[in-house]
Amino acid sequence: MRPFAYARASDARDAVERFGPGAMYLGGGTNLVDLMRLGVAEPDSLVDVTRLPHDAIDGDGDGDGLRIGSAVRNSDLAAHPVVRERYPILARAVLDGASGQVRNMATVGGNLLQRTRCPYFQDVSKACNKRRPASGCPAIEGDHSNLAVLGHSEQCVATHPSDMAVALAALDARVQVTGPDGDRTVPIPGLHRLPGDDPSRDTVLRPGELITGVDLPPPPAGTSKYRKVRERASFAFALVSIAAVLDVADGVVRGCRLALGGVAHAPWRAEIAEAALRGVRADAEEFARAAEAELSRARPLPRNAYKVPLARNLIVRTLEELVP
């Protein structure tokens, strides 16, 4: 690991002021420390933001919804009574991610900003356009079995690994950001970029910008479910995951939110499927039609084509289970 300077920030303004060239913010460290050990991340300095006063969850889910501080630990988010009762897909998604130890360490802000687990990104002996721009993407010809089928580019086929972000995408979360140029709000989806011709940038955040919190509007009407398909029963990243909210009245879909994980460089809000479902009969045939409309945009690679029928079936099955 390359030597680095360490500073602990007392509040968000202090953190932004301490953020110089070559700096990175340090949350729980569960991804960043590993990337530093692998030589993938080589910061000159770390600004520790785990002790910022953004460590509370406020609100009851009504009115202003819920405000989640960026330094809240993943385990505390999943165990919070309002999250469990009013935003169950968020609690479920967090509990489906990582291990008990990692959830105790990882922060909400860090979870959103974790990097892809693409094997080439994490191996400094390999080319990778995300890690070293214009060096190439060996994943396209190599092991892309758990990489993207939607929204990828010639430059990068990485996936975003977070479960939590998938639930937040379905809940229309808004990320509070502060930085050298002041405060702003960034919606999810919208925080994470598609790779395009600049895969080095995972998100729209600018240098020095810091996530201070995540705001949730009151929970959407209907029933909801988070489901994750993975290669082992626990402590594994998603092959495909889904956060679904379905509101049905008299057998007809009144509203629907669908977000997919494990399929793209960002949590994938399935807007085409959502639009196709509005006002139609809540049955398997319509669910399949909507899923297929969404996935008609998929461009699978030879070794991850399985994700397309997997995502289709996951959408259909999950929505069927949500019909009252």
Next chain:
Amino acid sequence: MAEITLQVNGAKHSLSADTRTSLLDLLREHLGLTGTKKGCDHGQCGACTVLIDGRRANACLALAVAHDGAEITTVEGLADGGEPHPLQAAFMEFDAFQCGYCTPGQLCSAAGMLSERGPSAITDDLTADPALTPEEIRERMSGNLCRCGAYVNIVAAIEAVGR
């Protein structure tokens, strides 16, 4: 270099260490507490699990400097005086190990897990605090791998203490 003060198993230690030092290396190399094991060094196996301010964490992913002022409990600090911790006694009673390399991490992880509240990924009712069934233990302990495959007895030992 950074000045770091930690309360480890009840004893205060102040030392100077490189900012790159993980909590795991600090415990093992600087304080000579070699009970905590280095397995994968990537947070994937759980052999390095310790309690940081009472919560289980992977010491390999923790930069020591970031935990300045924390209270750390390692496997050496689980026992109260001369008596083994109930989990240590149960691991012996149920033969919950073979080679023993993952055992310190299993013990610290189980100790942390038993004090955690709330549902797990497999809990049906998210609003309930579920009973600690073998299935719940398996899910909650999924961050600790055992290459000898002593899982059956590890689960039985934890269940006996959690009951």
